[in-house]
Amino acid sequence: MTDQTPKPNGQRIPNGMLEDNYPRNMWWVAAHRDEVTTKPLARWLLEVPVVLYRLADGTPAALYDRCPHRWAPLSEGHVERDRLICPYHGMEFDTGGQCVKAPTQTMMPKTAQIPSFTVREAGAFIWIWMGDQEAIDCDPPEVGYQIxxxxxxxxxxxxxxxxxxxxxxxxxxxxxxxxxxxxxxxxxxxxxxxxxxxxxxxxxxxxxxxxxxxxxxxxxxxxxxxxxxxxxxxxxxxxxxxxxxxxxxxxxxxxxxxxxxxxxxxxxxxxxxxxxxxxxxxxxxxxxxxxxxxxxxxxxxxxxxxxxxxxxxxxxxxxxxxxxxxxxxxxxxxxxxxxxxxxxxxxxxxxxxxxxxxxxx
Ligand code: FES
Ligand SMILES: [Fe+2]
Known part of the structure; x- marks a missing residue:
């Protein structure tokens, strides 16, 4: 078979449709605001497993959805005293991703820290910034008319x-x-x-x-x-x-x-x-x-x-x-x-x- 590929014109501006073409330093929508409650929500965002949840006062939070102990999805756990609690062996995490309690031992595993993400509720949506924190230079886009x-x-x-x-x-x-x-x-x-x-x-x-x-x-x-x-x-x-x-x-x-x-x-x-x-x-x-x-x-x-x-x-x-x-x-x-x-x-x-x-x- 001869190659039937037409010659590319050389002017093409790539759109990255087959690769990781996700800018990190921008706001993306993580969820509609009604989806995020005190019951953890699992969602893949930019090829990262993320768990979204709310604190008792309604503030949204987002962590990497993988416990650093034996990798259980934290989204299968629950929120108590504003801590996300792993369903497997009960380790507790604060909104910064730091483990603040490992109930099966008295010594705290200080290295047990997972990534946390900046989230903001604006209009009808929960927005997430997954890039450099120092690069946050704007508010999420305005979608207020939807509420x-x-x-x-x-x-x-x-x-x-x-x-x-x-x-x-x-x-x-x-x-x-x-x-x-x-x-x-x-x-x-x-x-x-x-x-x-x-x-x-x-x-x-x-x-x-x-x-x-x-x-x-x-x-x-x-x-x-x-x-x-x-x-x-x-x-x-x-x-x-x-x-x-x-x-x-x-x-x-x-x-x-x-x-x-x-x-x-x-x-x-x-x-x-x-x-x-x-x-x-x-x-x-x-x-x-x-x-x-x-x-x-x-x-x-x-x-x-x-x-x-x-x-x-x-x-x-x-x-x-x-x-x-x-x-x-x-x-x-x-x-x-x-x-x-x-x-x-x-x-x-x-x-x-x-x-x-x-x-x-
Ligand atoms: S896997 Fe989370 S505490 Fe063991
Ligand atoms: Fe269409």
Missing amino acids: DPNWSVVNGYYEVAANWVLIRENVLDLTHIAFLHKNTFKQDDWITAPDTYMEGETVCYEQEFDLAPLSPLFCAGMGLPEDKPIKRVQKGRMPSLAISFSDWNVYDPAPEAGRRSDFIMRGCHIVTPSTRGHTHYFWAAAFDVPEISEDVAVKTKASVTAAFDEDKNLLEKLQASVAADPRGLDFLEVTLGADGAGIKVRQILNKKLAAEGRSLR
């Missing part, structure tokens, strides 16, 4: 068997909606590239659309009929590699008597590396409408999930195929106009890794 009663939030979580950067690029190039999601989103007019630009460190895109029926995914949340032509402006923002937003700014030019004409659906896409080739994906679809009904929330969640299942399926097959192909990354990769925001993702990623003394192949 604002003026908004109705429909959210969900997936573990996706694909590298985080594939999801990040996916949600920043929504021209795929007209193709991959033609039977779910049913929004076939997004077929040209948006304007892409930077606002400080934030990657942004923006595009206006002519009158057209709104995707049925969002009609119920806004109380709009599925066949009614509306105007919309799509605006996206990526304040950090960990999180991006996609706003559907909707304008109804002929609202029914007493009804609003403007609505926002703010999509939120949070990705956190898990084990190699796996990603935690926290999503939310939020409407600037207080208290949508339970029926509308259930319907919206079902339809958004049906659409995101299509992304998950495609990205998992993409990852598996590239990983199994002996030619791997040595294959032509063409960039289109609609990849503007995705290219900025790669540039930011490579810059962040370079600042940590690392590079991608």
